[in-house]
Amino acid sequence: MRTSPAIWLAACLLQANLVFSDLVGFGLHPFKIYCASACQWALQAYPLECSEKIPKGFLGWATTSSECKANDTAWLTTLAWCLHVKCRAHRMSELQAFWETDATRDMTNFGNTGTPVPPKWSYEESLQQITEPPRKMPVDTTTVLNFTALVPEIEYQAQLNTALGVTKEQETGAEYGVIILVTGFGIPIILTWLYHLPFTSGLLSKITPYLTQPSSIGTYSVRSLPFLLGNAPTIGQAAYIAVFFIINIVLMSVNYQSMQPHLYYPGESMEIKAYIFYRTGIAAYALLPLLILFASRNNVLLLWLTNWSHATYLLLHRWVARLFVLHALVHSFLALPIFLPQQAVVDSDYWAWGVAATVLCVAILFASVLPLRRWSYEIFLVTHVVLSVILVVGLWYHVVLWIGLDSYGYETWIYAACAVWFFDRAARVGKVLKNGVRRSKVTDLGNGYIRVDIPRASFANDGPGLHVYAYFPTLSLWRPWENHPFSIVPTSLMSRVERQRPEQSSGSSSPTAKESGVHINVHDVEKHHGFKDTASASLETGITLLIKKSMGITKHLKATDGLLTLMDGPYHNTSTREIRHCDRLLLIGGGIGITSLLPWIASHPNIKLFWSVKESARCLVEEVQGVLSEIEKDVRIGRRLDISRLLEQEAEVGYCNIGVVVSGPGGLCDDVRAAVAAVGKKGSTCFELDVDAYSW
Structure with a gap:
């Protein structure tokens, strides 16, 4: 039974109140009088x-x-x-x-x-x-x-100004840190809930083709930018990034007050530099929980309360990380003129840990570039996690050795970040244990395509838009922890049998199919390959993974019965609510992307599938043609789809809302995104787009 989002929000607000009470100016006051x-x-x-x-x-x-x-x-x-x-x-x-x-x-x-x-x-x-x-x-x-x-009056006034100035700046920094953190996860929640208000839903639907669907740079989105510079955000994502950066820059630039004479920082200029130094350091610490939250699989707060996809949060995770590094660098560069003249400070342990933390965050940023992720995602992932853990340790010692615990509440941000991280990891372990140990049947379909049937999955029929992270520990003794996300198909759906009519024996199209408007373009697959008889397949609840061998653990998959399998999941790719409520649903797939589209077949009454595959993937078409036997479809082997034309034809029918779910290579996904935005701007038909891409 799914917990109400309102309950989750109330619980999160209560927990946030407890966390913030340990920050200076909220519940912590270093100076009573x-x-x-x-x-x-x-x-x-x-x-x-x-x-x-x-x-x-x-x-x-x-x-x-x-x-x-x-x-x-x-x-x-x-x-x-x-x-x-x-x-x-x-x-x-x-x-x-x-x-x-x-x-x-x-x-x-x-x-x-x-x-x-x-x-x-x-x-x-x-x-x-x-x-x-x-x-x-x-x-x-x-x-x-x-x-x-x-x-002495001058001594007293200097002490008073120092206590007031430093503490007030710490309180302001903590207040702005809370604003940054709450704004970071609050904007997605507010925008999602605005979408469901009756007086805004129509307006938001009209601006969707201009804001949330198109890319901010040409048609690049899933595809990387030239020279592997990364992935371009959509206009909506870019707007969030710009607003979040502006909020951070403004909060780092306003409300400074000099109080001279000052014991630590003689002169107004030096004092203001010191306060910027404090505030950027606090902002970096405040971003840490958000940084980890956006990268979490079990992002309960946001994935349950918003309709933003996990892929969106991963993209935002990278931008928040860049902002985190920016704050850390400003903090570190300002520390140099302030503290380098003080040899005792430079020789201190907290200074050494601060330098180490700055170097580490820069190293993590450069070690996360797209070329490295493409070269070896597993090496990237291991180094990313290890360096991140060392970074958090460095941040901890940096403040504990400087100011101690319970002085200004810096450690509170680290507690919050660790809580997010441990919750995510504990939830992963819990899901693996709940799903239990499975013995899977692996079937080689040919040309590098694999079918994996995993028995007794309780979530098999929970609807479309789900994926699991599958572990095959016995395939690699060196990396038994390696796992990859796979879209799931209920095995019961894959077990459908297409019953050929007598008039189909020659391989020609069925008159009934033609009369119903179904167009099948599979280059007469039926003439050469009979449909597989799956009547003897097991009726127990299970899931099926359709996999194309690639780098990593999947290249070791081969036909076997009883492969040790562990599952972390299921996870939702994105919210399916808006897509389900559309009048018409178009499924557009390329190659192995058909896997995430198949569960939609039983989830909407008015569906048409467009699927383009290479000639080498003919075996994949044969494997799933029984599932596709009763739906309207256009399946093309060795030929591309004309995305713009097919969308225009569907819009001309006069549907009010058309949902489009696309899954496949980055080029196809970006073409569909651009076409949906272009067609949506022309007519009165509103398009809901769900991109389920397999990319880096």
Whole structure:
């Protein structure tokens, strides 16, 4: 039973609320009271009577433990007086709460870290120890603080500006990171739901031929661009990419505020550069969950709540990855002038992990180019996963060694990304275990075409538009984990028998078929090849895969009975709702693409199949002709289809909505996409297009 999308959305929003509560500015607040923290930090530089006998500690400050502060009269009275003067706007209870949790912290980084020790006096008791207002300030940071002192105003203001400036920028960065993440997965959901509103569906149908169907670069989409530069997005996909990039650029460019004097970044220019450095780093971390989500097979949030295909999300995954690298590079390049002069920073472990993470993300980007994917997809996949895992580890140590946990919430983005990744992997394992171990029958059809029958698949009759990732572990001892996606056909559908009429014995077309308008153009296949008798086929529920041998594990397939098979799936190629509701359904296939089209035969009452195959694929036509015996079809062996003409003829009939499902080589899919967009612009017939391509 399928869970309601509304329930999934509510669950996701609830989980998002829990995740965001661990981000700075949402549920995490490094400084409870800014004025109190400024007082505390301004005093941190001065040694106490009980301080360790080390001239200079972290950042040149005296090394003073929490135990020392908790029992030192001068520290407690000086801090209490500073809070009394600078924090008049806060209630006594708020200041007492700060006192109990932060007054004696051993601060070893920016932000109140370390474990406090209860001070010997409360805040109010410490004030009572002061008999008259202090008038003396420490001369410099070598002065031992053994009296109740005034905090130097310039030191206090610099500390306050630093705390306010850095923390406010972290809060803004976290807020913008949430906007980037929510916008990334929210736009597909909103656009899908707008399509179903009564007052927008008609308008969206009219703009579909101009926006979502045509390619943004010529007719390239499934086919790669010249020189293997990648795949061109459709105009709709390009619009999403452009909007998402613009949102990121705008959010990285606005709402900066300089606060001088500043302890870390003297000068307004240096301070603003530092804030851009912070914000781009946060944006990169915020993109990480979205990056993994778009690449996931079990993308429950988006594949269930939208009508966008997994292929679309994979394309967007690549563009989000480029944006991720862009943020990382800006973050890294800005870090150089800010921190290179500080040798202690450059020699630190967190700096080394940051450099490693930047190098890794660039390496992953270049290792994912189309030529490499075509040369060896398996090598690409293994290196992609391994390098990505190392990258996440590097990002983790980069922030943990710098700021620690629970300071600004950087680790929250990594938790979210890991949760998405582990959910996807666990779901894959769960589906494999649910489907169980199968023993498949492999039949060699000839000329490199293979039929694989997998018994007892519970999802065999769940409808069209499904595929599984099949594992054949015994075919390759070196890569038993290798798997590939295959469209599925119910074995019961493949077991249909075409009963020849007496008048067909000579191989001529049946008068009944001609009268019904069915056109069969298969170069008289029936004269030379009798239909296979499948009456003795098993009636148990199962699925059939029709495979053309290629690179990878499929080249090892050969006729056998009892091949060990594991299945991860099923998965939906895309939403079939709009296609099912069309008045007419056209199935257009090329070669082995017929596999994903066959399940549609039993899913719509008004279907016509157009199928073009090479002469070498005649064996494939013979294998499925029993399935095609009762539908309207145009099957051509050795000849191409005139896509534009056949679409125009169907539109002239006067259908309001025509669904087009195409599966096959990239050239065919791109031709159909271009033709559907062109014909859709001319007349009143609306076309729904579903491209199920096999490509890289």
